[in-house]
Amino acid sequence: MLExxxxxxxxxxxxxxxxxxxxxxxxxxxxxxxxxxxxTGRTAYARAVSILKGAGRAAEAAGQTHVLRAELAALRERHxxxxxxxxxxxxxxxx
Numbered sequence: 001m002l003e004x005x006x007x008x009x010x011x012x013x014x015x016x017x018x019x020x021x022x023x024x025x026x027x028x029x030x031x032x033x034x035x036x037x038x039x040t041g042r043t044a045y046a047r048a049v050s051i052l053k054g055a056g057r058a059a060e061a062a063g064q065t066h067v068l069r070a071e072l073a074a075l076r077e078r079h080x081x082x083x084x085x086x087x088x089x090x091x092x093x094x095x
Contacts (some may be wrong), residue, residue, distance in 0.1 A: 007032055014053060022061035029055035030071050037079065045085045049092045069092070069095070 029051050036048045052072070054093055067076035079085050080095035089095070 004035070011045055011051060011054070014058070018054070018058050018061065022058040023064060025058035026055055026062055026064060026067065029058060030068075033075070037075075037085070040082065042084055042088070045082070048085070049088050049094065052089075052094050053092065070090050 010029055010032050010066045017025040017028070027070065028041075031046050033051045033055070036044055036051060055068055055071075060064045072089070076089065078084060
């Protein structure tokens with residue numbers, strides 16, 4: 001789970017919004033991911049990947065998979081010097 005209680009609360013809220021407001025959940029998930037990736041290391045990356053999986057569900061439900069693909073491309077570009085993160089995104093099929 002997320003180490004920051006504020007981020008954990010936001011993640012629970014985003015998850016609760018998925019069924020009825022997937023567009024809002026998607027926005028929340030991407031913001032939480034950005035905050036999570038202020039840290040480096042596999043633990044933070046694993047949390048980010050988990051959050052992005054939720055973003056994938058929300059994007060699918062909202063019919064906004066193109067938005068998530070664009071966000072993932074931008075994320076990969078911003079963090080291209082973090083090979084462990086890129087590897088973990090690849091393993092999770094987050095492309």
